[in-house]
Amino acid sequence: MSDRKRATSIIRSVFAGSALLAVAACGSAATQSKAVEAAPAGGAIAGLASPSEMPGDPSQEPGGMAGLEKAGAAAVAAVQGSTILSVQAENDGQLWEIQLAGPDGTERVMEVDASGKVVSEPRVKDTGETEKGRVMSIAKDAKVTFKEAVEKVSSAVPEGKITHLSLDKYNENTLVWDADVVTPDGTWHGVKVDATTGAVTKEGG
Numbered sequence: 546m547s548d549r550k551r552a553t554s555i556i557r558s559v560f561a562g563s564a565l566l567a568v569a570a571c572g573s574a575a576t577q578s579k580a581v582e583a584a585p586a587g588g589a590i591a592g593l594a595s596p597s598e599m600p601g602d603p604s605q606e607p608g609g610m611a612g613l614e615k616a617g618a619a620a621v622a623a624v625q626g627s628t629i630l631s632v633q634a635e636n637d638g639q640l641w642e643i644q645l646a647g648p649d650g651t652e653r654v655m656e657v658d659a660s661g662k663v664v665s666e667p668r669v670k671d672t673g674e675t676e677k678g679r680v681m682s683i684a685k686d687a688k689v690t691f692k693e694a695v696e697k698v699s700s701a702v703p704e705g706k707i708t709h710l711s712l713d714k715y716n717e718n719t720l721v722w723d724a725d726v727v728t729p730d731g732t733w734h735g736v737k738v739d740a741t742t743g744a745v746t747k748e749g750g
């Protein structure tokens with residue numbers, strides 16, 4: 546083959562290869578376009594995180610305020626007409642030990658996880674009639690609910706997680722929701738919410 550013919554053949558091969566690459570690219574683009582069109586509204590495309598895979602609200606994490614509210618609501622639903630007296634975090638807030646007072650002052654203790662699932666059935670706490678009367682008085686006098694107290698504590702220490710919250714008389718006089726809160730850096734904060742007026746006081750940190 547002459548040099549001229551050889552050069553012509555090479556040039557034709559190059560053009561043919563380029564054309565094939567262009568067709569393949571177009572086909573790939575069309576396929577991608579169809580894949581996007583076929584994906585349902587709000588659905589995920591392969592390789593992209595769906596909304597459910599995106600980082601969640603920190604308050605929904607174990608120990609967060611939302612988890613505590615769910616646990617409290619589940620406990621009250623399990624013991625109709627009850628009032629929460631205290632909550633104590635266990636397993637870094639993945640589980641809550643909750644103490645409640647029934648309408649007659651009978652106290653019960655149970656465990657609920659942060660998703661609102663009852664882990665253990667309510668157990669009656671053996672107390673005398675005097676304690677029952679005191680507990681009934683506390684539950685009756687509290688104007689600020691458990692949920693409202695949690696929200697006020699959350700506002701006082703937005704980045705913190707409650708480890709303990711209880712309703713009781715402070716200095717044998719003022720009825721308060723008394724909370725222990727820990728921030729991500731390990732700093733402790735004590736927050737008291739007046740159960741009658743809703744006033745908040747904070748210490749620590």
